[in-house]
Amino acid sequence: MSDTSMLPGHPHIARHGTTLQVEGVALDALVREHGTPLFVYSKQWMLDALAAYQRGFAGRDALICYAMKANSSLGVLRVFAEAGCGFDIVSGGELARVLAAGAEPAKVIFSGVGKTRTEMRQALAAGIGCFNVESEAELDVLNEVALEQNRRAPVSVRINPNVDPKTHPYISTGLKGNKFGVAHDRALAVYRHAASLAGLQVVGIDCHIGSQITESSPYLDALDRILDLVQAIEAAGVPLHHIDFGGGLGIDYDGDTPPAADALWKQLFERLDARGFGDRRILIEPGRSLVGNAGLCVTEVLYTKPGEEKNFCIVDAAMNDLPRPAMYQAFHRIVPVAERPSLPATRYDVVGPVCESGDWLGRDRDLAVEAGDLLAVLSAGAYCMSMASNYNTRARAAEVLVSGATSTLIRRRETVDDQLRTEQAL
């Protein structure tokens, strides 16, 4: 009997008979092989998400730089490198990772407010495409480092356009009170300064207004403000080769309805065309929207624990694996891998074993489960494994990449020995 039903909003996750599958691979079989907690990613979801951007950019001069902090596992980076993507990095560690995954250095751009001289040297030596500089002080340091090496560092200045992305305060980055970027009012002066430094080559302008953005209007507002600046900066004699609009497009976690990437870019190009910038080279830095719904995390129910006010469903994944609920009160859908039609549902807080009350994965979820059952925490492709920690000396989970009927272990489960290797007891 084949009773197949796709999970709403998750085109590559479906119930086949009694078990959940990612593409053509059954989750219960993966768990028998690799244990739990286990991250499972759909390669096709990533490629489909990328294709939506590529459709939006058809016929344009554009480079999609995957913001790898969303998920920096080598196996995931390789998918995007093979698809011809560039990468947005935020540390020397990410530079090393992305080069190990086979990225072309010229397609790498380097963001972040606190680049060290060492990181700048590494990135210059690698020949990256652009430094997205976030302050006037950083411009001066980068200039010095480049002159030491007899190089010119390609730079964009990240502008803080002061628009409200209407998202969680911890993931809004383009407001005046945020630490990111250079204030819009200062931009022209900063560009004049950058153009005067012999170790720098001004190549573009950059902004990134936040994350999990589910409306087009903040992008359109930011675009207008950036284009006003491009006009002013070029009128002052500093040509800008590219415009980088950052990332931030949201995904559907809980019925969220962000614009599709191709629809968003149709709107943005209408505005660019109308203002005479349709031929300009465009860079973008999407992270979450390229991987977020590609992944889920399978976890085993360890105990169910009835309480006076709340019932707890204690699972073997925790805030160290899935930090978003603890960090941002974020919502992840949680569904059983195998449904139990005969068991009545109970309302649970789904929590992990970590010794923190903040260690919860979902609150007030109606689930028909018993100890030993498997749950899938959905929308776990972005900002989960890349934020995972060893808190409570918990080993980080294993990761599997699925493509069609094939599954590949792209990260083995960490061991305690892996964790102890860097330490010494005197």
Ligand SMILES: *Cc1c(COP(=O)(O)O)cnc(C)c1O
């Ligand atoms: C995090 C980040 C991104 C990616 O954001 P998403 O919301 O994952 O698309 C892009 N650019 C910069 C500078 C970032 O810090």
